[in-house]
Amino acid sequence: MGAQLKDITEVLGPPWASGSFIGADGLPYLYAYGCLELGTCQAHCQTIESIVVQTDWPTMEWPTQEPGRAETFPGCPAYGEVLRALDAAGCPWEHYEPLTDDDQCAIRVADSGATFVFNTEDVPEPILCSVSVTGPRPRTHTCV
Numbered sequence: 001m002g003a004q005l006k007d008i009t010e011v012l013g014p015p016w017a018s019g020s021f022i023g024a025d026g027l028p029y030l031y032a033y034g035c036l037e038l039g040t041c042q043a044h045c046q047t048i049e050s051i052v053v054q055t056d057w058p059t060m061e062w063p064t065q066e067p068g069r070a071e072t073f074p075g076c077p078a079y080g081e082v083l084r085a086l087d088a089a090g091c092p093w094e095h096y097e098p099l100t101d102d103d104q105c106a107i108r109v110a111d112s113g114a115t116f117v118f119n120t121e122d123v124p125e126p127i128l129c130s131v132s133v134t135g136p137r138p139r140t141h142t143c144v
């Protein structure tokens with residue numbers, strides 16, 4: 001968070017895909033490396049303002065620090081699996097009411113601000129849809 005896209009591409013190589021919406025600078029503001037999505041501010045500095053991991057795919061894929069090489073993981077982790085993993089990592093979490101309603105529930109890891117959203121509709125156990133971190137609103141950086 002707060003890094004510029006060019007700093008990310010130096011480490012991970014060019015994004016594998018980009019969004020179709022463009023910002024004020026004429027560039028896309030959503031970039032993806034497999035299930036890892038980076039949202040940038042809509043100006044030339046392309047500062048990372050959101051990080052989302054889409055987890056509701058049968059197989060998740062995201063980059064390693066070796067440019068062009070991906071790693072894959074089983075997708076759609078269940079609620080219990082996620083909570084056990086957070087507890088095993090000593091990572092405290094709390095229920096997150098703003099994103100909890102009839103067909104989803106959410107938890108939040110206070111230390112990182114990472115929000116975990118689970119689908120609860122028509123499933124025996126909630127399934128993790130996404131994990132996201134977003135920057136402060138209004139944004140705190142000044143576009144250059």
Ligand SMILES: [Zn+2]
Nearest residue numbers: 041045047143
């Ligand atoms: Zn900016």
